[in-house]
Amino acid sequence: MLVDIQNLRIAFESRSSRFEAVRGISLSLGAEKLGIVGESGSGKSLTARALMKLLPSNAAITADRLSFDGIDVLSASEKQMRQIRGKRAGFILQDPKYSLNPVMNIGRQVSEAWRTHKGGSKKQALEAAIHLLDQVKIRNPREVAASYPHEVSGGMGQRVMIAMMLAPDPELLIADEPTSALDATVQAEILRLIEELVSERNMGLILISHDLPLVSHFCDRVAVMYSGRVMEELKASELLNARHPYTKGLLNCMPSLTHPRDRLPVLNRDASWLTA
Amino acid sequence: MNKRIRSFSATLSSVFLTLLGLTIVTFMIGRVMPVDPVIAAVGDNASESVIAQARIEMGLDQPLIVQFFRYLWQLLHGDLGMSILTRNPVSTDIARFFPATLELATAALLLSAAIGIPLGVWAAVRQGKFVDQAIRVVCLAGHSVPVFMLSLISLLIFYATLGLAPGPGRQDVIFDGMIDPVTGLLTIDTLIAGDWDAFRDAVAHMAQPVCILAYFSMAYITRMTRAFMVDALKGEFVITARAKGLSASTVIWSHAFPTGAVQLVTVLALTYAGLLEGAVVTETVFSWPGLGQYLTVSLMNADMNPVVGATLLIGLIYVGLNLIADLLYRVLDPRVR
Structure with missing residues (x-):
């Protein structure tokens, strides 16, 4: 089992208050594609960041088990985590405009990821970076390597991000809303690219999104989250047969081009979901 | 490249304008001070005719604009005038x-x-x-x-x-x-x-x-x-x-x-x-x-x-x-x- 999460809880504490954002999540993942969907604030990103131990210092994490390939993440030292981050698990963030370093050129950012885990000279690393940029289907990798993040488009930036995170050949890729900041036409391209690379390398994928049909299209399994809990976990192909009222509600309030409706239903949230 | 040269020349011209403003301001400081440079130079006890003579010699009888260009000309030659206190340039x-x-x-x-x-x-x-x-x-x-x-x-x-x-x-x-x-x-x-x-x-x-x-x-x-x-x-x-x-x-x-x-x-x-x-x-x-x-x-x-x-x-x-x-x-x- 690549990822094993049992009863994960994440709380934010200040001097006067405590807010529990993730309330007992259990998930597991092998070399497969898991989609996590849910509305904003449902705890999808926090769960993914907890696995990489990339949460802000005021977040209190507890879990019965939080492990990556048998390594206990909760008790792992910063040094041990650095052997997981990048090297064994890549993490793609939402908007390349902010997630790439604005004052470092793209070649250096990608080659740095390669060199940190694989060693070698700067020149070798740059060649490897250019090869990686080529793998994510950038047509002029040398030119792109020499440019800065603000000089490339959002889609191109996200390709760079993917190249950077795949550089050390990780076993798991976590993509945290990798396409929300992109145009609709580019979204599909980027997801197809991720899907292709993940399948090619036989990696595990956690795809976080709030786009249900998109996720069900690209993943094997889907976990639906609401308010810090997993409401329902099901096979992507069986999404339309979802049993939980929240999932049904989400599916029901999606507009459809083929069956237009005058008025979309409003999602009814039931307080009993949170205590179940 | 062309863009870089253009922005560089824009910077330089703004520097030039600032310098011009700076010389105008320093020139004005010298003129608006309630200190008569002529009396400061020849002393309080000098006679009227000496003062008038010195004023002409120092070019202070000329219109301000003429004085300003004289001042600029001196600046360009590294001449900042004499200090009365130290008696040095x-x-x-x-x-x-x-x-x-x-x-x-x-x-x-x-x-x-x-x-x-x-x-x-x-x-x-x-x-x-x-x-x-x-x-x-x-x-x-x-x-x-x-x-x-x-x-x-x-x-x-x-x-x-x-x-x-x-x-x-x-x-x-x-x-x-x-x-x-x-x-x-x-x-x-x-x-x-x-x-x-x-x-x-x-x-x-x-x-x-x-x-x-x-x-x-x-x-x-x-x-x-x-x-x-x-x-x-x-x-x-x-x-x-x-x-x-x-x-x-x-x-x-x-x-x-x-x-x-x-x-x-x-x-x-x-x-x-x-x-x-x-x-x-x-x-x-x-x-x-x-x-x-x-x-x-x-x-x-x-x-x-x-x-x-x-x-x-x-x-x-x-x-x-x-x-x-x-x-x-x-x-x-x-x-x-």
């Missing part, structure tokens, strides 16, 4: 006093940046923790304790009581006139002369004023560095850098710091300019023969040529340092190229 005086300030300011800037920047980064990384609070207190003290008090206390402890530091002045009397003024910077001149005792003496004399000036600049640099770094560390690209498996020091120094360093350039340039302006109080307490003292003494004695000359120099320093900061921006931040 102002340019000679400045060449003698400015290196003392330059030496003090440069040493203070280097020291304050060397301590202030790492301290600011440290405070930002440990934001809200004990270290951050401790640094905040140290900086607050740097901002709020008056310079003259700190200088006097320092002299009292290290010079008068402990005898560890030499007294005021730039060098001991025994070395006076022994070192050829090549650059005017004593530490460098003594090294050129190969006189180690004189070098040690010069450094020892600098220690106290430099430390005190550096403390004040450091307080500012630390606070600004902390602010930039707190901002930079919030960036998503810091998460990316950590997700790549980089060590904490790499994340801090090669990812977060360079994005803030751009803004730090301005802070350093302005700090340096402020120091070069001559710290009047520090220079007075330590009897440091620098620009600040020269300017103040001249002003107290209504000796206008040195005042105008020194003001012009300070203006030039600001313009020059801003230009350098501007150029450095282009080097450090690809987004403004």
Whole structure:
């Protein structure tokens, strides 16, 4: 089992208050594609960041088990985590405009990821970076390597991000809303690219999104989250047969081009979901 | 490339305009002062005819615009007029006093940046923790304790009581006139002369004023560095850098710091300019023969040529340092190229 999460809880504490954002999540993942969907604030990103131990210092994490390939993440030292981050698990963030370093050129950012885990000279690393940029289907990798993040488009930036995170050949890729900041036409391209690379390398994928049909299209399994809990976990192909009222509600309030409706239903949230 | 040349020439023309404004302002300072330069030159007791004669000789009977172009013409030839007080050309005086300030300011800037920047980064990384609070207190003290008090206390402890530091002045009397003024910077001149005792003496004399000036600049640099770094560390690209498996020091120094360093350039340039302006109080307490003292003494004695000359120099320093900061921006931040 690549990822094993049992009863994960994440709380934010200040001097006067405590807010529990993730309330007992259990998930597991092998070399497969898991989609996590849910509305904003449902705890999808926090769960993914907890696995990489990339949460802000005021977040209190507890879990019965939080492990990556048998390594206990909760008790792992910063040094041990650095052997997981990048090297064994890549993490793609939402908007390349902010997630790439604005004052470092793209070649250096990608080659740095390669060199940190694989060693070698700067020149070798740059060649490897250019090869990686080529793998994510950038047509002029040398030119792109020499440019800065603000000089490339959002889609191109996200390709760079993917190249950077795949550089050390990780076993798991976590993509945290990798396409929300992109145009609709580019979204599909980027997801197809991720899907292709993940399948090619036989990696595990956690795809976080709030786009249900998109996720069900690209993943094997889907976990639906609401308010810090997993409401329902099901096979992507069986999404339309979802049993939980929240999932049904989400599916029901999606507009459809083929069956237009005058008025979309409003999602009814039931307080009993949170205590179940 | 073409774009770069165009933006560079835009910068240069703005520098030219600033300089023109600067000369106009300094010229006006010389004219609006309630001090008659003619009487200041010939003395109170001169007769009416002598005064009238001198006025014509000094060109002060001409219209203002003519006087201004004369002033510009003199400036272009490095002529800043004579100082009544020292009886030297102002340019000679400045060449003698400015290196003392330059030496003090440069040493203070280097020291304050060397301590202030790492301290600011440290405070930002440990934001809200004990270290951050401790640094905040140290900086607050740097901002709020008056310079003259700190200088006097320092002299009292290290010079008068402990005898560890030499007294005021730039060098001991025994070395006076022994070192050829090549650059005017004593530490460098003594090294050129190969006189180690004189070098040690010069450094020892600098220690106290430099430390005190550096403390004040450091307080500012630390606070600004902390602010930039707190901002930079919030960036998503810091998460990316950590997700790549980089060590904490790499994340801090090669990812977060360079994005803030751009803004730090301005802070350093302005700090340096402020120091070069001559710290009047520090220079007075330590009897440091620098620009600040020269300017103040001249002003107290209504000796206008040195005042105008020194003001012009300070203006030039600001313009020059801003230009350098501007150029450095282009080097450090690809987004403004």
